[in-house]
Amino acid sequence: MNVLILSAISGVIMMFSSFFIKSKGSIRILAHVLLLAILAANVLELEGIRFFEIDTSGMMVFNRFALLFTLIANACTFLFFLLSSKDMERVGINYSDYFALIFFILAGFTLTSSFVSLLILFLGIEIISIPLYILAGSDKRNLKSNEASLKYFLMGAFSTGLMLMGIALVYGATGTFTTTAMSITGEGGVPVLFMAGLMMLLFSMSFKVSAAPFHFWTPDVYDGSPTVFTSFMSTVVKAAGFIAFLRLFADAFGDIREEWKILVAIIAAATLFVGNITAVFQQSVKRMLAYSSIAQAGFMMLAVYSLNADARDGLILYAAAYSIATISIFAVLIKMGDYTFDGFNGFARQQPLLAGTLVVFLLSLAGIPLTAGFLSKFYMLRAALYGGAVWLVIFAVIMAAVSVYYYFRLIQAMYFKEGVADTVIEVTPGFKFALVTMAGLTILLGVYPSLLINWLYF
Amino acid sequence: MIVLLIFLVPLLGGIISFFISNDKAARIWTFFVSLVTLAFTIATLTTFKAANDLQFSAEWMGNLGSSFSLSLEGMSQLLCLLTAVLYPVILIATWKTNYRKANNFFALLLLTQAGLMGVFTATDALLFYFFWELALIPMYFMSSGWGGERRIPVTFKFFIYTFSASVLMLIGLIYVYIQTPDQSFALESFYNATMSTSTQSWVFWLLFVAFAVKMPVFPFHTWQPDTYEQSPTAATMVLSGLMVKMGVFGLIRWVLPVVQVAAYSWGDVVMSLAVIGVIYASIIAIQQDDLKRLIAYSSIAHIGIMALTVFAETKSGFQGVMIQMFNHGVNITGLWIVVELIERQFGTRKLSQLGGIAQKAPALATLLVIVAFANISLPLTNAFVGEFLMFNGIWNSDVTKYNILFTALAGLSIILAAVYTLNMVQKIFFGVTNPLTEKTYDIALNERVALGAIVLLIFVFGVYPQPLLNITDGFTDKLLKDININHLLVK
Numbered sequence: 001m002n003v004l005i006l007s008a009i010s011g012v013i014m015m016f017s018s019f020f021i022k023s024k025g026s027i028r029i030l031a032h033v034l035l036l037a038i039l040a041a042n043v044l045e046l047e048g049i050r051f052f053e054i055d056t057s058g059m060m061v062f063n064r065f066a067l068l069f070t071l072i073a074n075a076c077t078f079l080f081f082l083l084s085s086k087d088m089e090r091v092g093i094n095y096s097d098y099f100a101l102i103f104f105i106l107a108g109f110t111l112t113s114s115f116v117s118l119l120i121l122f123l124g125i126e127i128i129s130i131p132l133y134i135l136a137g138s139d140k141r142n143l144k145s146n147e148a149s150l151k152y153f154l155m156g157a158f159s160t161g162l163m164l165m166g167i168a169l170v171y172g173a174t175g176t177f178t179t180t181a182m183s184i185t186g187e188g189g190v191p192v193l194f195m196a197g198l199m200m201l202l203f204s205m206s207f208k209v210s211a212a213p214f215h216f217w218t219p220d221v222y223d224g225s226p227t228v229f230t231s232f233m234s235t236v237v238k239a240a241g242f243i244a245f246l247r248l249f250a251d252a253f254g255d256i257r258e259e260w261k262i263l264v265a266i267i268a269a270a271t272l273f274v275g276n277i278t279a280v281f282q283q284s285v286k287r288m289l290a291y292s293s294i295a296q297a298g299f300m301m302l303a304v305y306s307l308n309a310d311a312r313d314g315l316i317l318y319a320a321a322y323s324i325a326t327i328s329i330f331a332v333l334i335k336m337g338d339y340t341f342d343g344f345n346g347f348a349r350q351q352p353l354l355a356g357t358l359v360v361f362l363l364s365l366a367g368i369p370l371t372a373g374f375l376s377k378f379y380m381l382r383a384a385l386y387g388g389a390v391w392l393v394i395f396a397v398i399m400a401a402v403s404v405y406y407y408f409r410l411i412q413a414m415y416f417k418e419g420v421a422d423t424v425i426e427v428t429p430g431f432k433f434a435l436v437t438m439a440g441l442t443i444l445l446g447v448y449p450s451l452l453i454n455w456l457y458f
Numbered sequence: 459m460i461v462l463l464i465f466l467v468p469l470l471g472g473i474i475s476f477f478i479s480n481d482k483a484a485r486i487w488t489f490f491v492s493l494v495t496l497a498f499t500i501a502t503l504t505t506f507k508a509a510n511d512l513q514f515s516a517e518w519m520g521n522l523g524s525s526f527s528l529s530l531e532g533m534s535q536l537l538c539l540l541t542a543v544l545y546p547v548i549l550i551a552t553w554k555t556n557y558r559k560a561n562n563f564f565a566l567l568l569l570t571q572a573g574l575m576g577v578f579t580a581t582d583a584l585l586f587y588f589f590w591e592l593a594l595i596p597m598y599f600m601s602s603g604w605g606g607e608r609r610i611p612v613t614f615k616f617f618i619y620t621f622s623a624s625v626l627m628l629i630g631l632i633y634v635y636i637q638t639p640d641q642s643f644a645l646e647s648f649y650n651a652t653m654s655t656s657t658q659s660w661v662f663w664l665l666f667v668a669f670a671v672k673m674p675v676f677p678f679h680t681w682q683p684d685t686y687e688q689s690p691t692a693a694t695m696v697l698s699g700l701m702v703k704m705g706v707f708g709l710i711r712w713v714l715p716v717v718q719v720a721a722y723s724w725g726d727v728v729m730s731l732a733v734i735g736v737i738y739a740s741i742i743a744i745q746q747d748d749l750k751r752l753i754a755y756s757s758i759a760h761i762g763i764m765a766l767t768v769f770a771e772t773k774s775g776f777q778g779v780m781i782q783m784f785n786h787g788v789n790i791t792g793l794w795i796v797v798e799l800i801e802r803q804f805g806t807r808k809l810s811q812l813g814g815i816a817q818k819a820p821a822l823a824t825l826l827v828i829v830a831f832a833n834i835s836l837p838l839t840n841a842f843v844g845e846f847l848m849f850n851g852i853w854n855s856d857v858t859k860y861n862i863l864f865t866a867l868a869g870l871s872i873i874l875a876a877v878y879t880l881n882m883v884q885k886i887f888f889g890v891t892n893p894l895t896e897k898t899y900d901i902a903l904n905e906r907v908a909l910g911a912i913v914l915l916i917f918v919f920g921v922y923p924q925p926l927l928n929i930t931d932g933f934t935d936k937l938l939k940d941i942n943i944n945h946l947l948v949k
Contacts, residue, residue, distance in 0.1 A: 313521075367625075369591040378522075382632050390660075393629055401622035408614065416602050416610050450521060 001052045001062060002041035003070050004110040010034040011103035018096040028085050031099040035078050038106070042071045046455065058178065059117035066114035068316055068455050069243045073109045076236050076323040077102065082434045083331035084228045087425070091138050091226045098138065101131035102232065109236075112244035116251070117177045118167045121244060125163065125208060128240065129156050132233060136225040148224025155217040159207035166200030169193050170252070179251035186256040198253055198260060202267075205248065209241040211301055212270040215294050219278075222290035227339075230286065231330030234293040239319035242300045246315055250307050257307060264305045265392050272298030272399040279406045286339045288406055289326065292365065295403055296322050299396060302380040306387030313453045314379025320452060321372035321445060325361040328438050331431070332358060337422035341409055345419025353432055355414045360439040364446070366407040367400050372445035460506050461530045462514045464498045464538060465575045467491060472568030472596075475561055484561035485553070491568055492545035495575075499542035502530055503929075523635065524584040524643040528576070532933020533710060533780050536926065537578040537703055540787045543915070544699050545571055551795040551908035552692045555802070557604055563690075566596035570696055577704050581645040583631045586712065587624070593701060594620055601689040601697075609688045616685040623671040623678075630664030633657075634716060648716050649940050655719050662720035665713050666728070672705030673761045675728075676735025686754040691798040694750070698757050698794070699787040706761065706783055709768050710776070715940035722943045725769040725857055732769070733867045736762035740874035744881070749800065749807040752882060753793050756833065756875065760786050763868050767848040770858065771941060773934050775851020780930045781923060782844030785832070785916075789841060792829035792912035796822070799901055800886065804894055809882060814891030818898035823887045825909040830883050832916045834876045840919035843926075845872070857943065 014031060021027050041051065046067045088098050104127060111124030133156065137149025167177070173194035174182045184194055203214060210218040222230045253260065275295030282288040300318055303311035332354055336343055348355035364373030377400065384393050414421075445452060471491030478484040502512060512535075518526035530538060545567075557563040573593025580586040594617070601613040631643070637657070638647040653661065671678045686694050714721045736759045743755035764782055767775040799822065800815075801807050816823040832839035852868060855861045891898075901909070919926060 363595070368595060369588040378628075378632075381629065382636075385629075385632055385636060390629075390633070394626070397625040397629055398622065401618065401625055404618060404621055405614075408617070412602065412610055412614070415599070449519065453521065 001050060001054055002045045003038055003067075003074065004107055005052055006034075006038045006041050007103050007106040007110070010038065011100045011107065014096050014100035014103055018094075021096070024089055024095050027096045027099070028081075031085065031096075031103075032078075032081055034103070035074065035081060039071070039074050039078060042067065042074055046071065059120050060111070060114045061116050062114050064456055065247075065312060065316075066110075066243075069113045069240070069319065070106075070110050071455075072316065072320045072323070073113075073236050073240055074106060076239075076320070076327060077106060077232070079324065079434070079438065080232055080236070080327050080331075083327065083431060084231060084334060087228050087331075087334045091228060092140060094138070098135065098229075101135055104131050105232075105237065109240045112240055113247070115244070115247065116179055118170065118179065118248075118252075119177050121248060122160075122163060122167060124244065126160065128237060129160070129208075132156075132237065135229040135233070136221055138229065139226045142224075142226075144224035145226060146224075148221045151217055151224075152221045155207070159204040159214070162200045162207070163204035166197045166204060169197030169200065171197075173197060179248065182252050184256060186259060190256055190259055195259065198256075199263075201248065202260065202263065205241070205245045206267055209238055209245060209297050209300070210294055211267050211297055212274040212294065213267075215271065215274060215297075218294055219287060219290045222293070223284070223287050227286060227330060227334050230290070231327050231334070234290065234330075235323040235326045238293060238297060239300075239323055242297075242303065242315060243319070245304050246307070246311065249304055250312075254307055261305060261387075264301065265389055268298050268301035268305055269392060269395055270298075271295070271301055272396055276399045276402040280402065282406070283341060284339045285333055285336075285341060285344070285410060288341075288410075289329065289333075292403070292406070293326065295399065296365070298399070299377060299380050302384040302387075302392070302396065305389065305392070306383040308383055308386055310379050310383035310386060313456060314376055314383055316456065317372065317379060317445070317449055317452060318376035321364055321376045321442065324438050324442055325364045325373060328361050328435055329358060329365075331435070335425045335427060341413050342417075342419065344410060344413040344421055345417040347414040347421035350421055351427070354427065354435065357435045357439040358414065359411055360442055362407045362411055364442045366404045370443060370446045372442045372449070375446055375449045459514055460498060460502055460511045461528045461579055464495055464502070464530075464542070465528065465572055465579065467495050467498065468568045468575065469572035472565045472572060475565035475568060478561045481557070481560035484564050485549070488564040488568060489546065489549045492542075492549060492571070495571065496542040496546060499538050503535065503539065519584070522584065522643070523641050524582055526585060527581045527644065528579040528585075529581045530579055532930050532936075533707065534578045536780055536784050536929050537707060538575055540703070540784045541571060541574050541578070541700055544695070544787060544791055547791060547795075547908050547911055548692055548695045548699075550904050550911075551695075551791075551798060553904045554902070555691070555798070557690070563600060563604055563692075566600045567692065567696070569596040570600070570701075574696075574700050574704070578707060583635065583643040583645070583648060583712070585643070587628055587631060590624055590627075590704065591621075593704065594624070597693060597697065597701065600693040601685060604690040604693070606688040608684075612684040612688040616681045619678075619681045620668075620671055623668040626664045627668030630661045630668075631712075633661055633664070645711075648712070651716065653717065655723075658717040658720035659724070662713065662717045662724055665717070666709070666724075669705040669708040669713065670765075672708070673702050673765060674705070674758060675762060675765050676731055676738055676758070679735065679739070679758050682758060683751045683754040686757075687748065687750045691794055691801075695791050695794045698754070699791045702757065702761055703783045703787060706764050706768065706779065709765070710779070710937065714768070714771070715937065718941050718943050719946065721769065721941075722771075722857055722946055725771070726860065729766050729769050729858060729860075729864055732762045732766040733864055735759070736766070736868060736871045737874070740871050740878065743878040744874065746878075747809050749797050749809060749882070749886075752809075752878060753790065753797065756878065757786075757790055759871050759875065760790075763845070763848060763871065766864060766868060767851050770852045770855035770861070770864075771938075771943070772851040772855050773938060774847045775855065776934045776937060777927060777930050778844050778847025778849075778851050780934075781919075781926045782841065782848060784926060785840040785844050785919060788912055788915045788919075789829060789832045792825075792909060792916070793833065795905065795909055795912070796826045796829065799905055803898065806894070809885040811892070811894055812886045813889040813895060814887070815895055815898050816887035818891075818895070819900040821906060822901045822909075825906075825913055826887070827883060828913050828916060829909075830879045832920075833879050835872060838917070838920045840916050840923070842920060843923040
């Protein structure tokens with residue numbers, strides 16, 4: 001509750017801040033301070049200190065899982081602020097509004113990670129989506145940005161409609177919105193109404209997390225949006241979608257897993273296939289990262305498939321590992337003049353430190369041991385094996401091997417190819433320091449994952 | 459405790475080397491680190507023989523059922539010794555080779571050593587997998603960063619090949635882990651895992667492919683000649699002298715005792731593949747004009763015999779394989795040193811362009827001929843002991859009905875080895891000198907030292923292999939007890 005209220009208030013503060021503060025630097029500092037306050041409140045709530053006691057009539061529950069995820073989401077957003085908030089200035093003139101929208105999205109995260117009632121889920125998803133439509137179109141004079149925004153909006157509105165329909169059908173079958181109180185266990189058959197509602201929820205959630213075959217909006221939207229916001233959209237937002245996905249299916253539909261698990265397995269396999277295979281053929285790093293985010297979503301789908309303790313632990317770790325790595329890569333990408341792979345030729349010679357950290361993040365995304373990315377994939381594989389899908393696991397690792405191809409292409413360009421990489425913007429020592437810290441954190445989590453996962457239990 | 463040091467010293471030494479900006483200093487530092495590692499490894503064989511010196515276990519990722527456990531016994535000891543011995547030799551032999559950004563190259567070289575030491579000592583499956591990749595990644599960067607003209611696609615193929623295979627291995631390992639009685643990645647628990655015969659088959663292939671790619675066994679060998687050719691020579695030495703042993707080692711430690719039944723029932727298939735590979739690689743080696751490719755194919759043949767023997771599952775066979783792993787590592791490094799010398803002096807590796815060097819460079823000629831004899835496993839060289847034990851093992855094998863056939867075909871490979879090795883010696887050293895080889899000069903001191911050390915090892919273990927046999931003796935008995943398939947055999 002701390003986070004929800006504070007981030008909503010912060011959003012409002014940021015919205016009005018442009019009336020009083022003219023300097024962009026001050027606005028940026030204000031946003032950082034507010035986010036730090038939210039982070040502190042989040043940690044305090046994890047330790048049991050609540051600022052607000054509000055009766056939600058059992059529609060939300062702030063358990064450790066929800067709180068830990070919001071902590072990760074807030075921390076990754078803070079990292080995003082540190083690395084890329086300066087680059088947001090270049091997008092347009094409404095600098096403070098961008099921050100305000102991001103704070104509203106953060107408020108949405110608390111809803112989607114702690115909902116018990118389907119209504120809260122719906123509200124959360126909408127609170128996340130609407131600011132995103134605006135952010136996607138924030139580069140107003142750029143036609144591609146407009147296209148991205150419109151496409152995202154239309155597709156998003158469509159999937160929202162599906163979700164509402166699904167919620168209505170589930171309500172019709174059970175007479176309740178509370179996910180934990182739907183007493184349908186599958187004995188003696190599942191009502192058709194309930195099954196239909198489940199399918200619609202499954203499709204609309206797949207839509208939100210860009211799982212195949214509902215992923216078609218993703219590359220265009222990610223490619224068209226201003227790169228700073230793509231960084232945010234493709235990481236923290238996606239992870240939040242998966243947390244909601246996992247909660248929804250574990251609480252409401254966990255008892256009838258036998259009925260839908262094959263469908264989720266197929267979606268996971270299709271997502272892995274489409275994301276990885278298409279990423280191989282990309283020439284632009286930005287588009288490659290868009291497809292890579294689909295591919296990673298395929299791995300996270302394994303958590304929804306298996307719904308066991310490993311899946312929960314693993315998804316938390318996955319959210320952190322994937323967000324840190326992708327935000328950091330995007331932060332460097334924004335500084336580049338040329339977004340193609342060739343634009344990175346000879347980058348290691350010019351920026352040895354940045355190139356070194358990028359290698360760590362790419363290895364993490366590819367799932368190489370000693371990085372957080374490996375362990376999060378490991379958790380997913382183990383969860384799916386416990387869940388009983390050997391074929392899916394084998395397919396997933398083959399796809400992980402494919403992913404090495406496009407992640408390593410970037411490494412090859414940076415290290416082994418000659419050329420003059422073109423960095424448009426000067427990198428500050430603070431930027432470098434933040435990246436090195438994140439690389440260190442990626443390795444630390446890859447060696448001691450319990451640093452993060454123990455928070456779930458103690 | 460000391461077992462931890464032989465892993466930590468190269469690891470930390472490697473990390474420090476990244477920060478040494480002077481090339482010369484980085485080289486000396488690396489050499490120093492490799493000597494310290496060698497000293498510690500020798501100490502485990504002589505002074506610190508107590509069990510708690512040779513084992514180390516610490517809490518690590520307890521919620522995953524994994525712990526940081528290392529152990530140095532038998533085969534591990536032999537392979538760690540090989541790793542420790544070869545590193546200084548490699549560094550001496552390539553002392554004159556210049557690398558751009560040498561500190562990074564040497565750092566990666568040392569990190570690979572740390573990975574190798576870890577692979578050979580880990581007694582926890584997840585830890586083993588970590589080290590497996592730790593050895594692979596720096597190797598990829600070395601080959602791709604400092605290799606020949608076609609290095610980028612070739613080493614990428616190598617990387618994708620091994621990485622794909624190793625993730626399949628990971629699934630195999632997780633699968634066995636789920637079947638263990640106490641949900642643990644520990645080696646002992648793996649040996650106690652109970653699996654049905656069909657499950658074992660699955661797991662067997664998942665694990666086997668990873669090791670087969672690494673060795674490489676036919677038909678998984680296609681990455682190897684290209685990679686050997688394009689990598690910088692120091693990296694090739696590590697690859698062929700040490701990294702291929704990871705595959706054989708993995709079979710013996712992580713496959714045979716874990717999925718005993720499947721290893722027995724698929725034994726004939728694998729042995730057939732191995733023997734096909736042996737003959738096939740030998741015949742290709744005869745056709746080669748490029749020195750590096752010739753040695754690469756010769757290595758495939760030698761490793762093929764080891765893979766063949768592993769699945770024969772006899773005591774003398776296992777001992778032969780372990781000893782031969784050591785000897786093959788020594789011998790092939792010797793051959794690579796010669797290649798490096800020739801390439802640096804003449805700028806070519808083509809046999810057809812060389813000739814008549816023997817008169818101008820007698821020291822080089824003498825040393826090469828000895829190494830070449832070892833490559834054909836002539837008596838008095840170290841390889842003879844290993845090959846003899848291996849053939850003996852295949853011949854006496856109870857687990858296959860085709861033992862005589864396999865022995866005969868493997869024996870044929872020795873004849874073929876004589877053909878291509880002696881052909882190589884003849885083309886390089888004898889015959890008429892041509893304009894290219896007219897101004898040949900003999901080898902320098904550092905190269906004499908490196909080759910001399912190799913030749914010394916060849917003779918010492920050729921005449922007196924007892925120390926190697928002693929190290930592996932108890933280990934082999936325990937291994938056979940762990941594999942324990944006697945109840946399956948029809949007497």
